[in-house]
Amino acid sequence: MRLEYFQLIDRIVELRLDDRTISTEATVPTTSTIFEGHFPGYPLMPGVLLVETMAQTSGWLVVAANRFERMPFLAAVKDAKFRTFVTPGMVLAVTATLLHEGSGYAVTKASISTKGKPICDAVLTLRVMPFPNEEMSQQMRAQADRIGFPSEVPAHG
Amino acid sequence: MSSTFETIANIIAETCDIPRDSITPESHAINDLGIDSLDFLDIAFAIDKAFGIKLPLEQWTQEVNDGKATTDQYFVLKNLSARIDELVAAKGA
Numbered sequence: 480m481r482l483e484y485f486q487l488i489d490r491i492v493e494l495r496l497d498d499r500t501i502s503t504e505a506t507v508p509t510t511s512t513i514f515e516g517h518f519p520g521y522p523l524m525p526g527v528l529l530v531e532t533m534a535q536t537s538g539w540l541v542v543a544a545n546r547f548e549r550m551p552f553l554a555a556v557k558d559a560k561f562r563t564f565v566t567p568g569m570v571l572a573v574t575a576t577l578l579h580e581g582s583g584y585a586v587t588k589a590s591i592s593t594k595g596k597p598i599c600d601a602v603l604t605l606r607v608m609p610f611p612n613e614e615m616s617q618q619m620r621a622q623a624d625r626i627g628f629p630s631e632v633p634a635h636g
Numbered sequence: 637m638s639s640t641f642e643t644i645a646n647i648i649a650e651t652c653d654i655p656r657d658s659i660t661p662e663s664h665a666i667n668d669l670g671i672d673s674l675d676f677l678d679i680a681f682a683i684d685k686a687f688g689i690k691l692p693l694e695q696w697t698q699e700v701n702d703g704k705a706t707t708d709q710y711f712v713l714k715n716l717s718a719r720i721d722e723l724v725a726a727k728g729a
Contacts, residue, residue: 554674581684582693584677604677
């Protein structure tokens with residue numbers, strides 16, 4: 480995880496379009512300026528960044544389902560529950576399931592756990608639209624390569 | 637038709653916290669009920685699930701933007717009900 484750059488996913492563990500599921504992994508950094516404020520003397524991963532981690536994992540699933548031709552943007556978060564604290568150095572297992580692919584939107588259910596212990600979960604709605612520009616498309620493809628987006632899903636058109 | 641309208645009226649009432657009595661077949665989802673595009677995603681999700689269809693929201697939006705259709709055709713609830721009935725019929729054909 481590079482919290483300051485919002486690069487929250489370290490690698491894709493498994494992506495199964497037939498099951499409409501994805502698993503990713505992310506290790507919370509041991510140091511970050513974010514922990515200087517959240518909280519002094521008691522560093523905790525902010526809940527909003529856990530939501531973003533679930534959104535990014537969901538997003539890669541939606542990107543794959545759309546064969547890298549469309550980009551998901553977080554639109555709504557429902558039923559978000561944070562069950563335990565997340566501290567520096569923790570290894571997070573993130574999963575998402577595509578509940579529905581609508582016209583111009585998708586709905587996922589995502590969750591995070593560590594060592595089998597549930598951390599948080601939520602239902603996310605994402606708007607799905609064409610990439611706003613070529614630069615963003617290229618950046619997303621570079622990110623995909625970085626986190627091991629599977630080659631059998633056509634990441635390069 | 638009437639059951640389709642009842643279903644979507646109930647969905648709208650529950651999703652957007654709008655009094656069910658104020659939702660009629662003549663209501664325009666946007667102009668009369670004040671439903672915005674984000675709330676309409678929730679409604680579309682519920683409609684898609686309830687009827688086993690995929691509302692072609694992007695196509696409708698494009699047609700409106702291109703001047704080929706009016707919002708009345710898709711967002712007045714009696715018309716929306718008719719579009720849903722068409723999609724359900726097409727699915728079963």
